[in-house]
Amino acid sequence: MNRVVRKAADTVLPWLTLVTMALAIFMVFVYVPTDRFQGIVQRIFYFHVPLAMMSFAAFGLVAIASIFFLWQGSRFWDRLAHSCAEVGMVFCTLVLVTGPIWARPIWGTWWTWDARLTTTLILWLIYAAYLMLRTVSASGDQEARYAAVLGIVGAVDIPIINRSVYWWRTIHPAVLITREGGSGLGDPRMQATFGVCVIAFLLLFIWLLWVRNESGRLRDALEDLRQQVLARESR
Amino acid sequence: MFALIRKDLQIEFRTKETLASLLMLGLLTLVVLSFALDPTSELRLEAAPGALWVAVIFAGVLGLNRSFLAERENDCLQGLLLCPVDRGTIYLAKTVGNFLFMMVAQLFIVPIFVFFFNLPATPALAGVFLALVLGILGFSAVGTLFAAISVRTRAREVMLPLLLLPLVVPIFIGGVKVTARVLAGKPLADVAQWLNLMGGFDVIFLVVGWLVFEYAVEE
Numbered sequence: 385m386n387r388v389v390r391k392a393a394d395t396v397l398p399w400l401t402l403v404t405m406a407l408a409i410f411m412v413f414v415y416v417p418t419d420r421f422q423g424i425v426q427r428i429f430y431f432h433v434p435l436a437m438m439s440f441a442a443f444g445l446v447a448i449a450s451i452f453f454l455w456q457g458s459r460f461w462d463r464l465a466h467s468c469a470e471v472g473m474v475f476c477t478l479v480l481v482t483g484p485i486w487a488r489p490i491w492g493t494w495w496t497w498d499a500r501l502t503t504t505l506i507l508w509l510i511y512a513a514y515l516m517l518r519t520v521s522a523s524g525d526q527e528a529r530y531a532a533v534l535g536i537v538g539a540v541d542i543p544i545i546n547r548s549v550y551w552w553r554t555i556h557p558a559v560l561i562t563r564e565g566g567s568g569l570g571d572p573r574m575q576a577t578f579g580v581c582v583i584a585f586l587l588l589f590i591w592l593l594w595v596r597n598e599s600g601r602l603r604d605a606l607e608d609l610r611q612q613v614l615a616r617e618s619r
Numbered sequence: 620m621f622a623l624i625r626k627d628l629q630i631e632f633r634t635k636e637t638l639a640s641l642l643m644l645g646l647l648t649l650v651v652l653s654f655a656l657d658p659t660s661e662l663r664l665e666a667a668p669g670a671l672w673v674a675v676i677f678a679g680v681l682g683l684n685r686s687f688l689a690e691r692e693n694d695c696l697q698g699l700l701l702c703p704v705d706r707g708t709i710y711l712a713k714t715v716g717n718f719l720f721m722m723v724a725q726l727f728i729v730p731i732f733v734f735f736f737n738l739p740a741t742p743a744l745a746g747v748f749l750a751l752v753l754g755i756l757g758f759s760a761v762g763t764l765f766a767a768i769s770v771r772t773r774a775r776e777v778m779l780p781l782l783l784l785p786l787v788v789p790i791f792i793g794g795v796k797v798t799a800r801v802l803a804g805k806p807l808a809d810v811a812q813w814l815n816l817m818g819g820f821d822v823i824f825l826v827v828g829w830l831v832f833e834y835a836v837e838e
Binding site: 454506509510513516517520521522526529530532533534536537538540541544545547548549551552 | 761764765768771772773774778782784785786788789792796812813819820823824827831834837
């Protein structure tokens with residue numbers, strides 16, 4: 385059963401992701417009409433928003449996997465949390481890169497301390513620390529426990545951080561009140577493109593998570609084997 | 620639990636190391652920030668709250684680092700863990716100890732702060748202390764948990780601020796806001812939402828820390 389799932393994921397996922405992503409790129413650059421007010425730069429929105437959605441989902445999964453790890457202590461949850469944090473980090477970085485590219489021509493500034501931007505930045509900082517904590521802890525059980533503690537505390541903290549930066553900015557006159565006002569995607573072709581992009585990034589996310597998780601599993605299996613060999617040799 | 624708190628206080632009372640280093644670092648941060656912010660200008664009222672809280676956070680990180688480094692020497696932490704009490708109790712005792720150290724340091728730092736930034740020494744400063752109590756309680760609630768973790772990692776002293784600073788952003792923003800309002804002569808009711816936020820932060824992280832501390836100290 386496990387082997388079948390693994391085989392299917394290894395063969396189907398990359399191709400499915402490739403095709404959907406190619407379709408998404410085609411739709412973003414060729415199919416979808418250019419936004420009347422924002423011009424060509426608005427097209428980055430079709431990558432930016434799905435990336436943001438996936439990175440938030442990834443960090444949410446880190447918290448869930450961390451809770452399950454502390455509860456059940458199985459390596460599976462630890463690997464899942466680690467993989468989610470790494471993939472989420474890549475996506476979150478891309479969000480912070482694509483955002484300013486769009487913001488410069490539209491808002492006239494690379495960065496503004498808007499609540500949403502600030503929260504994303506702090507999120508990035510927390511999970512950067514999370515990955516660093518994993519590299520500086522003694523590997524194995526200790527690393528997993530420490531990371532799980534941070535995974536949980538971070539997730540509990542995010543709503544509070546969000547609230548505080550929201551109040552922080554809204555007490556001052558808001559630099560920008562809303563972004564697009566609703567989804568801002570009036571044209572059905574825009575909505576279709578956005579939908580395909582969300583699916584494409586979801587697939588990319590699942591695939592990367594899968595690959596990362598598998599490599600983690602293999603590394604653990606290899607470590608187990610090595611321990612067994614060492615134990616036998618010393619006997 | 621009180622025995623554990625008393626142990627930390629007694630050690631501190633005999634050596635006065637933590638308190639002295641907290642005070643000196645807080646003082647130095649204020650002095651350095653005075654150079655950066657020009658405390659003679661009219662804008663000092665805007666800059667002062669930030670300076671105070673940066674001093675609090677920097678000194679606090681140092682104090683937290685110390686609180687578990689001392690336990691590491693001679694394997695004191697092992698002995699502590701062998702105590703027939705719940706891990707959560709050890710956590711609460713450590714948090715209260717850290718909170719007390721930082722608060723005592725503030726009793727000296729706040730007057731110095733008022734003195735350097737030439738602020739009006741009104742009874743309204745009680746509001747600043749309220750913010751400090753709430754802020755430092757939350758700071759030590761999260762900080763004690765992560766100090767226990769970072770002390771066992773390879774990059775000990777560096778790791779704690781990296782973990783802690785993004786997590787205490789709400790405390791920092793709230794503290795600066797409340798301090799700024801109080802110094803501007805506004806009533807406390809004006810900042811009730813921030814005080815609530817900080818209070819909520821304290822309660823949430825005391826509970827979370829109490830629950831997960833055992834995973835942070837287990838061998």
